[in-house]
Amino acid sequence: MRRTVFYVSESTGITAETMGHSLLSQFEALDFQQVYMPHINTEARAHALVQRMQEAFDRDGARPIVFATMLDDRIRQVLRDGNCFYMELFEGFIEPLAVELGMAPSRQSGRSHAITKPSSYTKRIEAINFAMSNDDGIRPDNFDHADVVLIGVSRSGKTPTCLYLAMHYGLRSANYPLTEEDFDRDDVPPEVWASRRKLFALTIDPQRLQLIREERRPGSDYASLARCQLDTKRAQAIYRRLDVPVLNTTSQSIEEISSHIVKAIRNKID
Amino acid sequence: MRRTVFYVSESTGITAETMGHSLLSQFEALDFQQVYMPHINTEARAHALVQRMQEAFDRDGARPIVFATMLDDRIRQVLRDGNCFYMELFEGFIEPLAVELGMAPSRQSGRSHAITKPSSYTKRIEAINFAMSNDDGIRPDNFDHADVVLIGVSRSGKTPTCLYLAMHYGLRSANYPLTEEDFDRDDVPPEVWASRRKLFALTIDPQRLQLIREERRPGSDYASLARCQLDTKRAQAIYRRLDVPVLNTTSQSIEEISSHIVKAIRNKID
Numbered sequence: 275m276r277r278t279v280f281y282v283s284e285s286t287g288i289t290a291e292t293m294g295h296s297l298l299s300q301f302e303a304l305d306f307q308q309v310y311m312p313h314i315n316t317e318a319r320a321h322a323l324v325q326r327m328q329e330a331f332d333r334d335g336a337r338p339i340v341f342a343t344m345l346d347d348r349i350r351q352v353l354r355d356g357n358c359f360y361m362e363l364f365e366g367f368i369e370p371l372a373v374e375l376g377m378a379p380s381r382q383s384g385r386s387h388a389i390t391k392p393s394s395y396t397k398r399i400e401a402i403n404f405a406m407s408n409d410d411g412i413r414p415d416n417f418d419h420a421d422v423v424l425i426g427v428s429r430s431g432k433t434p435t436c437l438y439l440a441m442h443y444g445l446r447s448a449n450y451p452l453t454e455e456d457f458d459r460d461d462v463p464p465e466v467w468a469s470r471r472k473l474f475a476l477t478i479d480p481q482r483l484q485l486i487r488e489e490r491r492p493g494s495d496y497a498s499l500a501r502c503q504l505d506t507k508r509a510q511a512i513y514r515r516l517d518v519p520v521l522n523t524t525s526q527s528i529e530e531i532s533s534h535i536v537k538a539i540r541n542k543i544d
Numbered sequence: 545m546r547r548t549v550f551y552v553s554e555s556t557g558i559t560a561e562t563m564g565h566s567l568l569s570q571f572e573a574l575d576f577q578q579v580y581m582p583h584i585n586t587e588a589r590a591h592a593l594v595q596r597m598q599e600a601f602d603r604d605g606a607r608p609i610v611f612a613t614m615l616d617d618r619i620r621q622v623l624r625d626g627n628c629f630y631m632e633l634f635e636g637f638i639e640p641l642a643v644e645l646g647m648a649p650s651r652q653s654g655r656s657h658a659i660t661k662p663s664s665y666t667k668r669i670e671a672i673n674f675a676m677s678n679d680d681g682i683r684p685d686n687f688d689h690a691d692v693v694l695i696g697v698s699r700s701g702k703t704p705t706c707l708y709l710a711m712h713y714g715l716r717s718a719n720y721p722l723t724e725e726d727f728d729r730d731d732v733p734p735e736v737w738a739s740r741r742k743l744f745a746l747t748i749d750p751q752r753l754q755l756i757r758e759e760r761r762p763g764s765d766y767a768s769l770a771r772c773q774l775d776t777k778r779a780q781a782i783y784r785r786l787d788v789p790v791l792n793t794t795s796q797s798i799e800e801i802s803s804h805i806v807k808a809i810r811n812k813i814d
Contacts, residue, residue, distance in 0.1 A: 375571050380572065
C-alpha cells in the first residue's frame with residue numbers, strides 16, 4: 275500500500291523534510307510518495323494543499339502523512355483540519371525551550387535557512403568556491419589554505435565529499451587524486467606530505483570502483499577490475515606510509531563520510 | 545549569557561543538527577556555542593559526552609541544551625541523566641506514526657542518511673558531477689540534459705545554487721553566465737533559448753554585487769559600481785525578453801533560492 279507524504283513549511287521546508295525523512299526511515303518497508311511543499315505561508319495556499327491531501331486520500335485509499343513546521347496558528351489549523359495524519363514537528367519543543375532559556379520565541383518563520391549571520395554565510399559560499407577551484411589536485415600549493423584535504427584514486431568519491439563538507443559545514447576542502455605518477459614512484463608530492471594533519475584518505479572496494487569507472491569509460495583499461503584492484507592496493511600502501519585516517523566510501527554516503535571527517539576535526543570523543 | 549548546545553546522534557547527527565538549529569532560530573538574541581556530536585553509539589561514548597556536558601555547565605554557569613535523536617534506550621538514558629536540558633527529537637513521533645502506519649519501527653539508527661536506495665543515491669552523485677562539469681556555461685550543448693539551467697551575471701550566485709540543487713535535490717543543474725558578448729548583441733545563444741522552460745534567472749542588487757566582485761578583483765572595472773549597475777540592468781532586459789522567473793539573491797540564501805526553484809519545478813501551488 276502506498277502512502278503520500280507531504281513536507282510542509284512556511285519557508286524552505288528543509289527542516290520538515292529532514293526530520294520527516296528521518297522518521298520515515300524507521301519504516302523502510304513501506305512505499306512513500308514524497309511531496310515537497312515549501313512556502314505554504316497563506317491560508318489560501320493551505321486550503322489549496324488541503325485539496326491535494328484529499329486527492330492523495332482518494333488515490334491511496336489512506337490519509338496522507340503531513341510533516342509540518344508551522345509557526346502561524348491559523349495556517350496550521352487549516353492543515354490540521356484537512357484529511358491527513360498531521361505531525362507538527364515544532365510542537366512540544368518550542369515552549370519547554372522558551373522556559374529553559376527564559377525568553378519568548380520570535381514565532382518568525384524561515385530563520386533557520388535565512389542569511390541571519392552574513393559572516394558565516396559568506397564563509398560557506400567561500401568554502402564552496404574554494405572546493406570548486408581546488409578540485410582534482412589542480413593547485414596543491416593551495417592546500418595550505420584548506421581545512422581538509424582528501425586523497426584517493428580516481429572515482430573514489432573525493433569531489434562530492436569535498437563539496438558536501440564545504441556546503442554543509444563551511445570547510446575549505448581540497449582534494450588530491452592519486453595517479454600513475456604517484457604509484458610509479460610510490461610517493462606523493464611534498465604539498466601532500468605538508469598537509470598531513472588535515473589529510474583524509476578515501477578507499478573503495480575494487481568491485482564497486484569498477485562499476486563506477488565502467489560508467490565513465492566503458493571497456494577501458496582504466497575501468498578493468500585488475501586496474502581497480504591494483505590502484506586501490508597501491509593507494510593503501512601510500513596511506514600506510516602517510517599514516518592518515520582511511521574512510522571507506524563503498525557503502526557510506528557522502529553525509530556519513532563527512533560526519534566522520536567533521537567529528538575528527540572538531541570534536542574528538544572516543 | 546552563553547549556552548552550549550550539543551547535537552547528538554548515534555549516526556551522522558544531521559537530523560539533530562537541522563532540527564535543533566531550527567528550534568534555536570526562534571531565540572536568535574541568545575549566544576549559543578554549538579557542538580556537533582555524531583556517532584555517540586556506545587554507552588562509553590555517552591559517558592564521555594556527559595563529562596563534556598558537565599564542563600560546559602561549569603564554564604557557562606547554566607546547563608547545556610542537548611538535541612538528540614537516539615534510538616537505543618540505554619544510551620539515551622545515560623545522556624538524560626547528565627547535567628543538561630535534554631530534548632529527544634524523535635520522541636512523541638515514532639509511536640503515533642507506528643500506529644498510523646500499522647507497523648513497528650525498525651529502531652535502527654542512521655538509516656536516513658545512509659545509502660538505502662542505491663539508485664537515488666547514484667542519481668544525486670551524478671547530479672553533482674553534472675553540475676561540476678556544466679558550471680559557468682562550459683557546455684551549453686549539454687543544457688538538453690539538464691533539469692535546471694540558471695542564468696545570471698558573474699558572481700550572482702549561480703554556482704553555489706547549482707551545487708545545492710544537485711546535492712540536496714538530485715537535480716542536474718547547469719548555468720550560463722551573461723557576458724559582454726551577450727550584452728553587446730542584447731541576446732543569448734540559441735542553446736539558452738532552447739532551454740527556456742527550465743531556465744531561472746538570478747538577479748542581485750548592484751551594491752551587493754560590487755562588494756562580492758571587489759573581493760574577487762579589488763579595484764577593477766569589473767568590480768566598479770557603474771559596471772555592476774550596467775550589468776544587472778542589461779541582464780534584466782534580457783530576462784524580460786526571455787520571460788523567465790527571476791530570483792533575487794541579494795538577501796536570500798542558496799537554500800531559499802533553491803526551495804523556490806524546486807517548488808516551481810515539482811509542485812505548483814499558489
